[in-house]
Amino acid sequence: MSPISSPHAHGAHSVGRVMLLVMLALSPATAAGFWQFGWPAITLWCVTILSALLSEAFCARLAERPAGPMLADGSAMLTGWLLALSLPPWAPWWIAAAGASFAIIVAKHAFGGLGQNLFNPAMAARVMLLISFPVEMTQWLAPNAAGMSAGLDPMTAFSVTFAGNVPDAMTSASLLGHVKAEASRGIALSQSLTGYWDPFSFGLGQRAGSLGETSALLLATGGLFLVLKRVIGLRIPAAFILGVVLPAAFAHLLAPDQYLPPLAHLLTGGVMLGAFFIATDYVSSPSTPLGQWIFGLGCGVLTWVIRTWGAYPEGVAFAVLLMNSATPLIDRATRPRIFGRRRNGHSMTAP
Amino acid sequence: MNTPAPLPTHSFLRRLLQRWGAHPEARKHPAADTDVTVLPLPPRLILPLAQHIGAPARPLVQAGQYVLRGELIAEAQGAISAPLHAPTSGTIIGIADVPVPHASGLAGPAILLETDGRDEALPAEHADPFSLEPAEIARRVAAAGVVGMGGATFPSAVKLALGQKNPIPTLILNGGECEPYLSCDDRLMRERAPEVIDGARIILRAIGGERALIGVESNKPQAIAALRAAADGIADVDIVEVPSRYPMGSEKQLISWLTGREIPAEGRSADIGVMVQNVGTAAAIHRAIRFGEPLTRRIITVAGGAIRTPRNLEVRIGTPLSTLVAFCGGTTEPVARWVMGGPMMGLSIHSLDIPVIKGSGGLLGLVEHELAALPEPGPCIRCAACVGACPIGLMPLEMAALIKNGDLKASVEIGLKDCISCGTCSFVCPSQIPLVQYFNHAKGELAAQGRNRMKQDAIKELVDARESRMEREAREKAEAAERRKAERARAKAAAAAKASAAVQTNEETTA
Numbered sequence: 001m002s003p004i005s006s007p008h009a010h011g012a013h014s015v016g017r018v019m020l021l022v023m024l025a026l027s028p029a030t031a032a033g034f035w036q037f038g039w040p041a042i043t044l045w046c047v048t049i050l051s052a053l054l055s056e057a058f059c060a061r062l063a064e065r066p067a068g069p070m071l072a073d074g075s076a077m078l079t080g081w082l083l084a085l086s087l088p089p090w091a092p093w094w095i096a097a098a099g100a101s102f103a104i105i106v107a108k109h110a111f112g113g114l115g116q117n118l119f120n121p122a123m124a125a126r127v128m129l130l131i132s133f134p135v136e137m138t139q140w141l142a143p144n145a146a147g148m149s150a151g152l153d154p155m156t157a158f159s160v161t162f163a164g165n166v167p168d169a170m171t172s173a174s175l176l177g178h179v180k181a182e183a184s185r186g187i188a189l190s191q192s193l194t195g196y197w198d199p200f201s202f203g204l205g206q207r208a209g210s211l212g213e214t215s216a217l218l219l220a221t222g223g224l225f226l227v228l229k230r231v232i233g234l235r236i237p238a239a240f241i242l243g244v245v246l247p248a249a250f251a252h253l254l255a256p257d258q259y260l261p262p263l264a265h266l267l268t269g270g271v272m273l274g275a276f277f278i279a280t281d282y283v284s285s286p287s288t289p290l291g292q293w294i295f296g297l298g299c300g301v302l303t304w305v306i307r308t309w310g311a312y313p314e315g316v317a318f319a320v321l322l323m324n325s326a327t328p329l330i331d332r333a334t335r336p337r338i339f340g341r342r343r344n345g346h347s348m349t350a351p
Numbered sequence: 352m353n354t355p356a357p358l359p360t361h362s363f364l365r366r367l368l369q370r371w372g373a374h375p376e377a378r379k380h381p382a383a384d385t386d387v388t389v390l391p392l393p394p395r396l397i398l399p400l401a402q403h404i405g406a407p408a409r410p411l412v413q414a415g416q417y418v419l420r421g422e423l424i425a426e427a428q429g430a431i432s433a434p435l436h437a438p439t440s441g442t443i444i445g446i447a448d449v450p451v452p453h454a455s456g457l458a459g460p461a462i463l464l465e466t467d468g469r470d471e472a473l474p475a476e477h478a479d480p481f482s483l484e485p486a487e488i489a490r491r492v493a494a495a496g497v498v499g500m501g502g503a504t505f506p507s508a509v510k511l512a513l514g515q516k517n518p519i520p521t522l523i524l525n526g527g528e529c530e531p532y533l534s535c536d537d538r539l540m541r542e543r544a545p546e547v548i549d550g551a552r553i554i555l556r557a558i559g560g561e562r563a564l565i566g567v568e569s570n571k572p573q574a575i576a577a578l579r580a581a582a583d584g585i586a587d588v589d590i591v592e593v594p595s596r597y598p599m600g601s602e603k604q605l606i607s608w609l610t611g612r613e614i615p616a617e618g619r620s621a622d623i624g625v626m627v628q629n630v631g632t633a634a635a636i637h638r639a640i641r642f643g644e645p646l647t648r649r650i651i652t653v654a655g656g657a658i659r660t661p662r663n664l665e666v667r668i669g670t671p672l673s674t675l676v677a678f679c680g681g682t683t684e685p686v687a688r689w690v691m692g693g694p695m696m697g698l699s700i701h702s703l704d705i706p707v708i709k710g711s712g713g714l715l716g717l718v719e720h721e722l723a724a725l726p727e728p729g730p731c732i733r734c735a736a737c738v739g740a741c742p743i744g745l746m747p748l749e750m751a752a753l754i755k756n757g758d759l760k761a762s763v764e765i766g767l768k769d770c771i772s773c774g775t776c777s778f779v780c781p782s783q784i785p786l787v788q789y790f791n792h793a794k795g796e797l798a799a800q801g802r803n804r805m806k807q808d809a810i811k812e813l814v815d816a817r818e819s820r821m822e823r824e825a826r827e828k829a830e831a832a833e834r835r836k837a838e839r840a841r842a843k844a845a846a847a848a849k850a851s852a853a854v855q856t857n858e859e860t861t862a
Contacts, residue, residue, distance in 0.1 A: 005788035007774035008694040008715070009375055009531065010723040013781040015732055073729070115730040233739075287735035287746060336744040338766045339603055340616035347617035 019074030021231050025222035026081060026277065032205055032215040035148050037089035037141055039157035041211050045084040047093045047161065051100035052080025059109040075114050079103050082122035082277060085212025086270060086317070087129075088139050092164045095136050099125040119324045120284045123317045130317070140208035142172035172208040175268045176313035179260060188257040193264075202267040209269065216272040223276025232280040235292040236299075240275035241266065243300015251308070265304060270316035274299065278316070284324040291327075291334040298323045371742040372596040372604075373775045375531045375695065377570055378721075382654045382661035383534035387542060389665045390678055392439055392466050396669030397706035398424070399451045399461040403498040404505045405431030410462055414445040420472040421645050424462055427493070433506045433709075434496045437464060438647035438667035440471040450702050452691050452711065461706070464669065475643030480553040486515055488557040488640060495639035496709075497646045501525055501536075501600070501629030502692055504710035507636065510626060514558025519626045522560045523609055524551050526567040526574065526630045527593060527600030530693025533713045535650040536630050538663045540567065540574035543634055544581035550633030551588050553640050558626055563588045565630070566605050570595040597695060598773040602627045604742050616769055631712075651675070651707055655690075657682040657716035666707050672714055673703035682716055690715040695774045729782035737776035737786060743769050747776035751789045759793055759800075767793055 034041050056076035060067035070076070080100050087096060103125035111117040130137045159165045173181070175196055182192035201207070205215030213219075226232045244265050251259035265271060270278070279285060279299045286295045299319045306315025337343050401407035408425035418424060418437040425435035444463040451459040480488060493508030513519065524547065528536040540547055551563040565582075567575050569592050578590045593599055593608055603614050605627065612623045620627055628636075631649065638644040647668050654661035659680030666675065672691075676682065690697040691705070692713055707714075737747035745766045753762040767790060776786040 004688065004699040005777075005785055005791065006690075006694070006696050006698070007778050007787070008688055008690050008697060008699065008717060008722055009778065010783060011373060011375070011779045011781075012723075013736065013779065014725070014783075015729055015781050018732075018734070018781055075732075113730065115732045282732050282734040285733075287733055287738045287748060289739075331746075331749075335746060335765065336738070338616065338745060338769050339607075339743040340613045340618070340769070348613060348615040349618075349622075 015073050015075070018231055019078050021226060021229055022078055022277065023074070023081060025226045025231075026085070026212070028222055029212050029215050029218040029273075030081070030085065032218050033085065033089065033212040036143055036205060036214060037211060038148055039154045040160035041089040043157040043161040044087060044089065044091060044093070044096050044211065045081070048084035048087070048096040048100045049077055049080035051097040052076045052083070052104050055101040055104035056109075059105060059113070063109075063113070070114075073114065076104055076108075079108065079121045082273075083125050085273060086122065086126045086210050088137060088141075089211040090139065090141055090160050090166050091136055093161050095129060095133060099129045102128050115283055117283055118327070119321055120278055120281045123278055123320045123324075126317045127321060130312070138174075138177065139166060140172055140174045140177070141170055142208060143206045143214070174208045174313065175202075175264065176307060180313045183258075189260065190257055193260075197264055199263050199267065202264075207268065210273075213270045213273045216267045219272040219276060223272070226276065226280075232276070233292060235289060236280045236285060236296040237275040239293045239296025240279050240300045240303075241271070243297040243302075244271055244304050245300075247301055247304045259308065265307070269303075269307070269314045271303065274303070274316040274320060278320055279323070284320075284327060286327050286330045286334065288331055288334040288336055290336075291330040294330055294334065295323050295327065298326065369608075370739060371744075371775075372598060373740050373778050374595070375597055375778060377595070378531045378654070379534045379537070379570070382532070382652050382663055383537050385662050387538050387650055387663045387665050388678075390667075390670065390675065392468060392470065392667065393670050393674045394466060395444070395671075396438055396441075396464040396466060396667060397449055397461050397671060397704075398435055398438070398464060398669040399449070399459050399706065399708060400425055400435065401451070401459055402435070402504060402668070402708040402710065403433040404503065405429060405433070405509075407460070408432060408435045410446055410460075412443045412462065414443055416443045417441070418443060418464070420470055421475060421643075421647065422473050423645075424464075427496075427506075431506055431509055433498050433508075434494065434645075435462070436496055436645035436647050438669055439464075439466050440469050441466040450705050452698060452700065452705050452708055456701055477642055478640055480556060480640045483556075483640070485511075485557045485559065488553060489515065491643075492557070492636055492639055495635075495643075495645040497632060497635045497639055498709050499629055500631035500635060500649060500710060500712070502696070502710045502712055503629075504708075507628065507632055510628070511554065511557045513621045514560070514626065517621070518559025519621055519624055520559075520561045521610065521625045522551060522555050522558065522563040523606060523625060523627045524563060524565040524630050524633055525600055525602070525605055525627055526565055526571070526578070527605055528571070529568060529595070529597045529600040530695050530697070530713070531597075532654045532715055533652045533693050534654075535652045535663050535712050537571045537574050539634060539650055540571070540630055541577045544574075544577040546634040546637045547578065547630050548581045548585060548588055549641070550630075550635070550637035552585070553636055554626075554628060554633060555587060560626070561587065564609050565590045566593045566599075566609050567591070568593055568595040568599055597775060597778075598742055598771075601742065601771055601773055603771065646709055649707070649709065649711070651711050652713040653679045653715075654713065655686075655715035656718035656721050657684045657686045659683050668709055669706045671703065672700075672705050672707065675707070675714055676703060676716065684718050686716040687719040687722055688717045690717060694721075695778065696772070725783045728780075728784045731782060731784060734781060736779040736781065740775045740779045742773065742775065743771060745770060747786045747790075750793075751784060751786050754789045754793045759797060762793060763797070767797075770794070 053076055057067040060070045083099050083103055103121035107119055107121035107124035108117045179192055203217050207214055227234050245262045248262040248265045252261050286292050302319035302322055303315045306318050340348055406429035409428045410425045412424045419440045422437045423434055424437050427434045442465045444465050446462050448458040449461045489508050489511040497507040498504045526536055526540055555563055575592055582588045606625050607613050614620050615622055635646050650663055650665050652663050653675050689700045691700050692698055731748055750762045750767055770790045772787055774787045
């Protein structure tokens with residue numbers, strides 16, 4: 001018999017349990033998105049996840065490994081889920097399919113599969129889609145025009161998702177897009193925000209935006225649930241939010257007519273989803289405590305910089321990808337101090 | 352060096368900042384709830400010669416020899432070693448290779464003793480430790496064969512001798528017992544607190560110490576109460592509650608928690624004026640000095656999901672494990688794994704013929720669900736749970752990746768040699784990657800490489816010496832030949848000169 005190494009006991013965490021808890025935490029915000037954007041949002045979510053699972057099975061086949069255990073760990077489903085939440089809710093099916101298969105095949109398995117990817121697969125796919133299909137990827141809906149409360153027919157799901165019939169009357173610009181467009185025409189924020197910006201309804205998700213990014217409150221609640229369950233740490237989300245809020249508050253104080261207030265930054269776009277669910281992706285974020293602070297701050301600051309001065313109205317996905325590429329470097333530079341040694345690695349000496 | 356006051360161990364901030372470790376399920380009950388039971392003498396005892404770190408003991412007895420309890424049957428050899436005494440009276444059967452508690456599962460030499468049931472003892476020498484010189488205390492502890500009873504089995508007297516050179520102001524008694532299931536130290540502290548306290552005071556005298564701190568995890572309130580009662584009115588012994596967290600019972604962690612000081616990575620605890628001893632060791636030292644009783648028995652926890660009545664037993668060293676299991680009512684379920692020691696750092700064993708040795712704190716019969724093991728480890732998802740859990744501040748995931756790629760040198764550069772093999776990283780890993788197994792393997796590999804290098808260096812030295820010797824000899828030979836040649840030439844020349852001179856003289860004379 002071969003010797004078996006200690007420990008002879010294990011903690012309760014497993015990869016499958018981690019993924020399951022993250023999905024559980026995403027559920028309220030997802031349900032809110034379904035309610036708000038109706039049947040087409042549900043079909044889009046299904047198509048994205050299905051494409052992700054099929055792509056995972058395809059890669060397992062290529063690698064000549066059994067697909068069952070790979071699908072069972074839940075990581076592919078979670079990637080699909082996160083991508084779906086970041087898509088425009090009435091996007092056509094092929095956007096979802098192309099994005100999900102890119103996320104799994106190119107961003108994940110081409111790098112070596114689970115645990116090996118440098119970039120967050122969902123964000124890599126979102127950026128690929130945004131660059132390749134800018135029209136489809138920026139088609140937003142007015143919050144109450146199309147949801148379950150508007151009493152839409154389930155059949156709309158098919159005409160919207162599979163036939164691409166989005167009535168013009170239902171579309172609307174996102175706050176970030178609207179502000180950027182108005183600013184380019186030289187209109188001050190105080191004017192362009194009127195009628196658009198209402199912190200209360202934005203907090204509850206009453207705004208145009210991606211499928212699952214709108215309800216900041218539910219996303220933050222889900223994120224805090226994960227912190228309590230010790231699935232994620234508080235460092236990255238806290239640093240991300242600080243990274244957005246600090247420069248935004250400073251700039252807004254200096255020139256309120258030119259820069260959005262910090263709360264508007266927090267409650268629009270993908271900041272909440274990004275801070276709690278995207279940037280905290282284990283694989284593509286740093287492992288050291290200090291590194292996680294740096295990474296989160298970097299994501300936040302870059303998001304604000306891209307939103308403020310970049311060509312695109314939204315910057316979360318770009319910011320996360322940029323910081324992903326810095327992760328190995330950050331990890332290397334921020335190794336914890338070893339017990340009995342100084343920061344430079346030399347042994348302590350007797351007092 | 353002054354003695355540090357214990358830091359406030361309940362400080363919220365400290366707990367927040369020092370988040371290392373894990374909280375495995377304690378599972379100390381029901382074994383911890385019942386009194387220590389004395390196990391009846393078994394018919395035969397198996398006494399391995401290597402029950403401690405260092406050189407094995409050298410046997411002094413022969414087959415057929417009758418020995419009394421406490422009689423020396425094997426003596427220490429070398430600077431780090433410990434003697435062995437007969438745990439009861441009886442006849443020596445012989446010395447044979449038998450299965451011993453070792454990771455390899457290989458056999459080792461042991462003295463076999465057939466007990467006669469009379470348990471007759473050698474007359475022992477009682478002493479008042481406070482009239483003995485510190486060096487004499489260390490000598491008597493060495494003679495009693497006391498070793499670290501928390502599992503490390505380092506000869507205690509060697510540690511005490513450190514205090515002879517430079518006094519060590521702070522003694523820490525380790526009553527952490529952070530391993531799940533184990534409660535032998537808990538029971539000892541509850542039932543024999545005065546022995547532990549007295550042992551602490553004897554050690555203090557031996558090392559020139561000023562103060563003893565006894566660190567006990569918060570999950571043992573009765574032990575803390577018993578120790579406090581026993582230490583009432585003793586100024587130099589303090590009992591300090593520490594959080595229940597694995598591996599709080601590790602020397603480095605316990606010292607750091609109690610004194611705020613870190614053992615230098617390339618030093619030892621004496622460098623910062625601290626010595627750590629297990630509470631069981633303190634009690635053994637108390638008996639060795641007060642009653643002249645060598646270390647021949649210990650308390651061991653028999654527990655695990657498969658054991659019918661988990662409990663703590665006081666057993667003679669050398670008792671086969673099968674006797675313990677039978678006394679505890681045998682097993683109720685199939686045993687998935689037998690473990691000697693605790694589940695976090697214990698040894699998986701394949702036979703119950705193995706005896707209890709001086710460092711055995713537990714015998715666990717674990718069932719499948721207690722192991723909670725996946726059929727095979729998954730890929731690393733870089734969740735960094737291991738980074739947060741490592742009590743030393745290492746990055747186990749990176750070290751394991753480097754070792755997997757065969758880059759041992761790089762893994763050493765990021766701290767492999769600082770790893771204490773506590774297994775917390777493996778415990779928390781959601782993919783159940785056997786991280787600590789990688790590290791132990793790499794450390795073994797490095798040690799082997801080191802030995803190889805030393806061997807090669809020695810060979811190279813010999814070869815170099817031989818070459819330079821040969822060279823020197825050849826040179827000397829050549830020089831000698833040269834000298835002889837020159838000498839011959841000179842002689843020849845002289846002879847020729849002489850001859851020509853003679854000729855000349857002749858010519859002159861004839862002229």
